[in-house]
Structure formats: C-alpha cells, structure tokens
Amino acid sequence: MDNQNETITEEPAAKKAKLQEKASSSGLENLLKTGFQQVVKAVKLSNGIPSEEERSYYSTYKSFNDNVSAQSDMVLNLMSHILKYESVGLSLQKRTDDEKFDLLQQCNDAALERVNSNLDIYAGAVQKDIHPIIIESEVKKIDITTKNAGSWNLKQAKETTDKETIAARLITAKNIARPQIKFNIPIDNSNNTPFIPKLTYKPNSLKPLAILPEYDEAGDVVSYLHPYEFELEKFEMPEEELQQKSPVKPAKVDVVELMHVDTVELLNKALEELRQHKMIAVDVEHHAYRSFLGFTCLVQMSTKDKDYIFDALKLRDDMHILNEVLTNPKIVKIFHGADLDIIWLQRDLSLYVVNMFDTHHAAKLLNFSRLSLAYLLKHYCDIEVDKTFQLADWRIRPLPDMLINYARQDTHYLIYVYESICNDLLDKSNQHGNLLRNVYQTSNELCKRRYCKPLFNNDSHLEFYRKSKHIFDNRQMSALSEIFAWRDAIARKEDESYNYVLPNHMLLRISETLPREAQGILACCNPIPPLVRQNLYVLHDIILKARAKPLIKPTLVGDAFSRVATKGSKDYDNILYCPHDLTVVEDFRDDLPTMLKIDKNNVDVNEIDEIAEKITYLQLPTVDVFEKMNAIYDDPLKKAIKEGCNKSKFKTPYERYLAILPQIEKEKLEEAERIAHENRSRQLCPSAPKVVVKEEINTENDDTLNVSIKEYLKRKRVESDGPSTSSKVAKMQSTSTLDQKDKPSSSKASLKKKNSTSHKTDKPPIISKDESRLNESIVTIEDESDTDVIVSTDVDTNKSNTNDNKNNFSSKVKNKFNNFKKKFKNKRKNKAQKSGQSSNVPVQNNFDYNNVDFKKFQGGSQRANGIQMKQTIHGKSNSNKAKNKKFNKLFTFSNVKSKK
Ligand code: AMP
Ligand code: MN
Ligand code: ZN
DSSP states (O other): OOHHHHHHHHHHHHHHHHHHHTTTSSSHHHHHHHHHHHHHHHHHHHHHSOOHHHHHHHTTSHHHHHHHHHHHHHHHHHHHHHHHHTTOOOOSTTOOHHHHHHHHHHHHHHHHHHHHHHHHHHHHHHOOOOOOEEEEEEEEOOOGGGSOOOOTTHHHHHHHHTTOOEEEEEEEEETOOOGGGGOSSOOOOOSSSOOOOOOOOOTTOSSOOOOOEEEOTTSOEEEEOOTTHHHHHHOOOOGGGGSOOOOOOOOOGGGSEEEEEOSHHHHHHHHHHHHTOSEEEEEEEEEOSSSSSOEEEEEEEEOSSEEEEEETTTTTTTGGGGHHHHTOTTSEEEESSOHHHHHHHHHHHOOOOSSEEEHHHHHHHTTOSOOSHHHHIIIIIOOOOOGGGTTSOTTOSSOOHHHHHHHHHHHHTHHHHHHHHHHHHHHHSOTTOHHHHHHHHHHHHHHTOOOOOOOOOTTHHHHHHHHHTOOOOHHHHHHHHHHHHHHHHHHHHHTOOHHHHSOHHHHHHHHHHOOSSHHHHHHTOSSOOHHHHHTHHHHHHHHHHHHHSOOOSOOOSTHHHHTTSOTTOOOTTSTTOOTTOGGGSTTOOSOSOOSOOOOTTTOOHHHHHHHHHHHHHOSSOSSOSSSOHHHHHHSHHHHHHHHHHHHSOOOOHHHHHHHHHHHHHHHHHHHHHHHHHHHHHHHHOTTSOOOOOOOOOOSTTOOHHHHHHHHHHHHHHHHHTOHHHHHHHHHHHHHHHHHOSSSOHHHHHHHHHHHHHHHHOSSOOOOOHHHHHGGGOOOOBOOTTOOSOEEOOSOGGGHHHHHHHHTTSOHHHHHHHHHHHHHHHHHHHHHHHHHHSOTTSOSOSSOOGGGOOGGGSOTTOHHHHHHHHHHHHHSSOGGGHHHHHHHHHHOOOSOEEOOO
16 A cells, blocks of 8 residues: 555545544534644654655565554545445445545545535525526537538528527526525435325315325325316316407517516416416426426416516425416416426426316317427417527526526417417317317316326336347346446436436446446546546446356347337327338338249349349439439349339239239148048048148249248238138148157147047137147258258257158258358358457347357247347348348248257
C-alpha cells in the first residue's frame, strides 16, 4: 500500500470519528472545528509515514511491515463500512490501488452530491430569488433537399424548409431545484404498493366517495377502483350536442386575458370563473426525465374569453378543488390526446374528468391525414403553431414567457377546433349522430382509466429484450437482467427516470459487449450518465459475474422468437407501421412456395436462383414507369424479368385456391386408389408383404419447388382434418407403425385401432396434434459423411420409414443439398477460424451451427423454426442474405438435429 493511499484513507476515518463525536458536540460549528482539527492531524500523521527510499529501508523490518499491514487492514475495513453507508456497497479489500482510488472517488462524489442537493434545498427554502439559467438548444431538421431525394415535390420541399429548420427546441436550465423535495406528500416509488387515490372530497357525485381496494388471489390489495366510475358509467352525451354549432374564431393569444394561477386565492378565483362556462379546453404539461414516476408541472385551461395557467407544482395539493368543474357532467372538457393527461391529472392532482371530448379521436374518425393538434390548428384556424417547445423542461420556475406563450397555445384555440370538428362530425354522421356519439363514448372510456404504478418483477427485462430485437446468449441475458434490475432499483431510490439512470440503448450495448474492464462500460455510454459513473463498480461486478458463467447455446427457444411481434403491441399511429409488412408478423415465413408459374422447360432452377441473387444487388429499379421500353429491352436481364412479369399474372387468393383444387382432387383419387389396391391385395393374400406408402415425389417433376408445394399441401390437409386426408394420415401411420418396434405401446395400440377403423367407417379417425406431427416430415436426406447437420424426419421412431422414403428422392435434390451443405460448412469453418481466438467474445453476430442446440428446434413448430432460421441467418450479415434465402427456400426444415 503506498503513501498516497494512506493519506486518503485517513480522511474518512477521521470523518467517522467526527460523526461519532457529533452527539456530544454542542453545535454544527463545534463539530466542524473538531472535525477539521482531526483531519489536519490525520494528514500530518500520514505524511509522517516513511515513503520512497526510506520506505524501502523500513520495510526490511518485519515489525514495521506487520504494523503497517495491520493498520492498513483496519483502515480499509473502516473505509468499506463507510462505502457501504454511502451505498457504494463494495468491499475495498481485494482491489487494485486504481480500483480503490476510483471507489473512493465514487464515494466522495456521492457525499458531495448530497451536500450539493442539501444546499439546494436550503437555498430554495431560504432564498427565493435564484433564477435558473435557461439553456436553449435547437435540433435542426435535416435538409432533405440536399440529399438525393429525386422526388417530384422537390421544389415544394425547398420552399418550406427555410421556415421549418428547427425540429425541436430543448429548453432546460441549470440549477433547477428538484420540485419533488417540496411535495407535501412524499413520492412513493416503491415496487410493492399500489397507487392509492388521494381524493378526500367528491363533487358532482351520484354515489358517495369510496376508495375501494381490489384484491388478488393471495388477498393482497393490487389496485383501487376509480372514484368516479359510477358517474362515468351513467354519463351520456348531452342531446343538444346534436345541433350544429356556430364557432367563433378566438382573438389572438396576445389580446386575450391570461390568469397565471400560482396561489390558492387565485385558484379559488379561477374556479369561480370557470364554473360559469359550458366548455373548457384543458391540457397538461408533464416532466418525466428527473423523476421516476414523473409529475405534472402545468395545467392549462381556456374558456371562450380567458386563458388560465395553473402552476401544478406549487398547487399540487390544492388543485383538486377544480373537480367541481372537471367532473361536472354539464360542462364539456375538451382535450387533445387525453390518454396521458387523464392519468397524470388523477395521479398528481386527484383530478377526474366527466364529460370529455377528445379532438384527437374526432380527427381519427374524420380520417384526417394527420392527427396532431398542430395539424388541426392549421386546418381549422389556419394557424401555424410552434410545437418545438413540447419537450421543454416544464419544471423551470419562474416560467419563462416563451414557455407560457407556448403552453397557452395548446388550449387557446381548442374550443374553436372542438366546435368546428363537431360540425364536421355531424355532417358525416347518420341521423343519430353516430360519429359524434363515438367520440363521446371513446373519450368517456379514456376517463375511466386508472393510474397504475410501474411494477418491476424478475421478468420485466424480457419484455424489453423482446422489443429490442437483439439475440443474446445466456451470459448477455444474465447481464441484461441484472443491470435492468439494478437500474430499476437505482431509479426508484434516486427518484430518476430509467432514461436518466441508464438509457435503453446503452443498457443494451453494455449487456451485448460485456466489457472486461470497468472502463469498457464507460466506453459503451456517450454521454456517461452520472449514476453509471457513480456505480461503475457495481455494474462491473454484475458483468464479471455474467462473464464467469459457462456459455450455453444461444437462447433460441420460444420466447426469443415469438418476440418478432407480440400481439396487441402494434402501434398503429407509428408512421413506420405498415399492415402489408408481413415480416413483423409471427406467422410470416418467406420460404413457402408461391403459385407463380415457372416455365420449367426454359429456365433451370439454378438460373432462377442466380437471377434472384442478381436482383438483390441491383442499384436501380428494374421496371421504371418513366423509362422507355427500348431501354428496358437493351439489358438482357431486365428484358428477361420484364417478360417474366408479363407472363405471370396476379392471382387472387380465391383464384389460387381454384387453381390448386385439381391437384388436391388428383391426390385424393390416387389415395383412394392406393387404399383400394391395398385392400384388394390384403383380401387376396393376407400374408402378402405390406404395401409401403411412398412419398409422392414425382421423379419427372422433380424440382425442389415441387417438394415444398407437396409438403405444404400435405400439411394443410392434415391440419384441415378432412375425411380423405385423415384416412391418408392414418394410412401413413399404419405403415410406419407396423414397422416400428420402439414405439410406446399405448400409442401403438391407438394407432392400430385407427388403422382398423379407417377402412371400414366413414368417420375420420381423430388424430391428436402430436400424431399429426408425425406426418410433417418431408425431406429425408442422410449423408453418412456429414456428421454435423442432418435433415431428418420429424420423429425418432420413424427410422425405417425414413429409409424407405430416402430412396425416393432423386439424386438431383440430394446433390443440390449436399452442395449447399458443403458451402455452408466451409463458410462455417472459416468463421470458426476467425472467431476462434477470441473466446471471450460471445457468439452472436454470426450463426454458428456448433453452438446451436438442435434439440430446441422442436418438431411441429415449423413456423417458429422458419422464423428462427430466418432471424438467425439474416441476423447481421447482409451479404449472406440471398444465399440463405435460397437455402431456406430449398428446404423446409422439419427438424434439424445434430447427430451424436
Ligand atoms: P402536449 O399535449 O403536446 O402538450 O404534451 C404534453 C406532455 O407530453 C409534454 O409536456 C411532454 O412531457 C410530453 N410529450 C409530448 N410529446 C412528447 C414526445 N414526443 N416525447 C416525450 N414526451 C412528450
Ligand atoms: Mn396534451
Ligand atoms: Zn400541451
């Protein structure tokens, strides 16, 4: 232990002694005085400890060494205690000097931070006039006209971009005191208690106030009922709403009176005024970055002749008196996009709304191209509002004028918008005013929503992981889950948002890279979040523990792959949402055959694949509306494709169904024939060898696409469970069962039973899902030379059947597959060589068959397998995309197993 460290270690030790003394010392001054003396003494003494050459000399004496190490142990122990107190929580003992130094710094930072915030509180309580220093930064819009937009509206775009270069204005301020610390009712971020409505008085009630708990099965309270649930149930749209309105455009913001409500007196005055009105526009501004749950900062209201801005931070405990107007069913409250506003109002201000009209939903019903308030203001009032302040830090007090003006805009014109939009809705409604009723109903449902605290459990990270679209191995998963839990705990404790503690993308980056060094964690973050810096070693410990775990095969099962798109998570408002983008749908697979005809006489399958590969790399559109036809025919490839397009006609699903009918009929007939044939031969000669049902692969039409079509059809038919198909199924099973020896006797018996009934009765035998899975096998190719990948039939017990089927495949398909396998293997070998040295780096970028537990590709879940393969292969390397696609197309995997 070197001298420098000794010096530092003495300091907190003295502090501790000082703290203990606190009880006896008379006041703060005394404490400081004695404390300071102690510190000076400690520093002096530690400077007295021999250093450098002198130290080397001293250290030749055993007694000196013993003494120093005993002292140093004691000091480190003491410091570890202090660290624990400062919630760093890690022991100092087994660290390198650098790490010790960092931990100390972390501890000091935390202490100083506390001092700082305590001083803030102190200053806030005593000194009123500390003005926050406003910081304004603008996020410029990217000028799309400088890019190669190539669009017909280029000119128009150029004209508008001059005005609209600012996408967002980030207004924040230095030294904003945390408003939370002044809340009378402390914030409850705990994970185990539900949100409790704090309403104590219920105006406009039809039922007396009752905050009724709801219990779970274990008898614990999970939530509380909505205090105005009954009133909302009873609410109906006032019939006078069905009359056309005569909207009067409001005067400009600067000529209308504004009441800035920040005292209880003003609040009462405002309430008296608001009572007189039949329509009130309402909006809420919220802050969520430096708070775990978030809090309401501002409430804006407008009547026809006045604007109100309520300081919701200051009047947090008094605002509830506005329930008088907000829950009055005779006064319509107009919101734009009220979902969150309703929640925020009830959570922070105990405000509830009865009789609400949401202009956002109204705009939806009118099929407006855009649903934002800015658009409605432009549409109805021809006003261009500046929405760039939306993300301002609404905690700033006193509120700057520009923020006040912005906030007013949100409600100032809203009554006019409401009246105009009501008229439009009535115009488009039936005689019952269906559209208008719809808006009221939907808005009423919104008002019934209850606030629920975000709860954390050990699986919380899985939802996040699913949405992230990353694929993690067990080490990365473990780190993700631990860091996620750490972030949640810190965020609740420090009352900060997840985003402030550790933004999602950084969390993912850290869990993905699993940096060996603590500095690596910082390298994953830019800018480095303060709480990450402070807790660096806690995070590092988590990562080291995750790294120490044995690497298991990548998490390929279930959850990871059903997460492509979870039902109900569709964000229809997202501009990126496209109902035709099937790749995000769980059922999607791109390896199924299509009904597009391929002229087999002219084009070889290989050729098609080659063309497909070329198409992927085309830089320009092949078929261009504006391109001259001559130009198309200049290029032989384009010509071929163009001709192909002309040949293949679009078929509707019904037409496709019709087209496939003859094929199905044909197969039915063949099937019936075969059964009849077998029956006949049985009758003639009972001891004759059994007829083996062969896979119906027509050697003439033997191309891979047909293999898949057959498989597809077969599977479809097994699923649909029709009489003819099920008899075929039973038939197939009967043959395979008779050859089997190691099949469990119970299922054998049941299959035999079916076998006997299937010929005699018309009733189709009932086939359980598992049994029908037996028949999902198609491609059976075994290659003794390849010990790694075997595409085999679905069921282990199907071996003899497998051998029979095996012979039915033409060598063409087989060769093709082998070629692919070879290519695949070589590629994999190269990859393995490349990644071989760095065993620390978790395998995830490239699909490595060595690491895949093929048992996890459970038979039957074909669909899932398709997605698994697709995801994993398509994963990161785009260059492989075309080849992999081809590979997928060739083989519909029934089951892929590693041979052991
Ligand atoms: P508004 O209804 O537009 O006034 O927005 C109300 C509150 O929603 C704002 O004070 C913000 O806290 C929050 N908010 C609105 N838009 C966004 C956004 N794009 N991102 C994050 N928060 C937003
Ligand atoms: Mn709003
Ligand atoms: Zn707003």
